Amino acid sequence: MDKTNGFILVLSTIDDGDKARDIARMLVERRIAAGVSITSPVSSVYRWKGKVFDETEYMLIIRTLEQNFPAVEKLIRENHSYELPELIAVPVVNGEEEYLSWLSGNSR
Numbered sequence: 001m002d003k004t005n006g007f008i009l010v011l012s013t014i015d016d017g018d019k020a021r022d023i024a025r026m027l028v029e030r031r032i033a034a035g036v037s038i039t040s041p042v043s044s045v046y047r048w049k050g051k052v053f054d055e056t057e058y059m060l061i062i063r064t065l066e067q068n069f070p071a072v073e074k075l076i077r078e079n080h081s082y083e084l085p086e087l088i089a090v091p092v093v094n095g096e097e098e099y100l101s102w103l104s105g106n107s108r
Contacts (some may be wrong), residue, residue, distance in 0.1 A: 007092035007100060010062040013044060013086055015072050018069035020058040023079050032071045033064040065107045066091070 010033075014020045017038070021027035041057040046053055062072060069089050076085055092100075 002003050005104060007095065008064060008066050008089045009066060009092060010060075010069065011088045011090065012062065012076055012080075012082065013057040014060065014062045014080060014082070014085070015055060015057050016057050016081065017041070019079070019081065020060055023061060023076060025063075026075055026079065027062060027064075027072065028106075030071075030075070031106065032068050032075060034063045034103040035063045037061040037063075053059045063103055063107075065104065066108055 003050060011087075014023070020038045024038055027033040027036055037060070039061070041056045043057050044053075044057045046055075064072060066089070073087055076087060095103075
């Protein structure tokens, strides 16, 4: 297996823990992602429409295949409360072979 191509982590934040779990469950149940980790509440400081905000959010760390990014994006946009949800894909440049096999086998 080529360990340097095709695997990504998608990062997204949301202001509601229950909604974060709902989105995570949908991604995994539909096999868009092999797994999703949800962080404890974190403080996010950001600028939006000219104002600085300091808010509590949850980070979703979505483990999937690069080819699934459009499906991740679609599901999050359809189920997210933000006008512009964070959607950042980070390539996985290496990983334990069995783990990457699991990831691949559990993501369509």
